[in-house]
Amino acid sequence: MAKASKGGRRRTRNVMQKRARDRGLSTITRTFQKFEVGEKANVRLDPSIHKGLPHVKFHGRTGVVVGKQGNAYVLDVRDGGKTKRIIVKPEHLSKAA
Numbered sequence: 001m002a003k004a005s006k007g008g009r010r011r012t013r014n015v016m017q018k019r020a021r022d023r024g025l026s027t028i029t030r031t032f033q034k035f036e037v038g039e040k041a042n043v044r045l046d047p048s049i050h051k052g053l054p055h056v057k058f059h060g061r062t063g064v065v066v067g068k069q070g071n072a073y074v075l076d077v078r079d080g081g082k083t084k085r086i087i088v089k090p091e092h093l094s095k096a097a
Contacts, residue, residue: 012056016047024048026091033090035065035073040096043077043088052089062096 009016025048035041045059052072063075063086072089 008055015056015059016045018047030091031089033093033095035090035093035095037065037067039065041065041073041075041093042096043075043086043092044094046091049089049091052087053092054086054088058084058086058088 004010026046030046040062041064043054043058043061043063045053045056057079058077061077061079063077065073066076066085067074069087072087073093075086075088075093076083077086078084
């Protein structure tokens with residue numbers, strides 16, 4: 001029997017799938033999104049862009065922008081009882097309501 005993969009994208013068959021109409025690269029405007037420090041942002045993984053992709057367990061979470069690191073944003077996201085700091089590119093973020 002083969003040994004199970006332990007890669008970063010394991011068990012992501014459904015999370016990393018786009019709907020049929022959304023296949024291919026996403027719009028370029030998602031790359032140019034701006035977020036201010038203290039603003040809330042939703043983590044929405046875009047499987048067509050591999051750079052700046054956070055771990056799959058953060059998909060669907062909402063975090064607070066605490067800084068910028070290069071082109072990416074630093075977010076504080078609650079994971080269980082702890083606050084985790086993740087670095088995410090804007091392609092994988094959306095504005096929170």
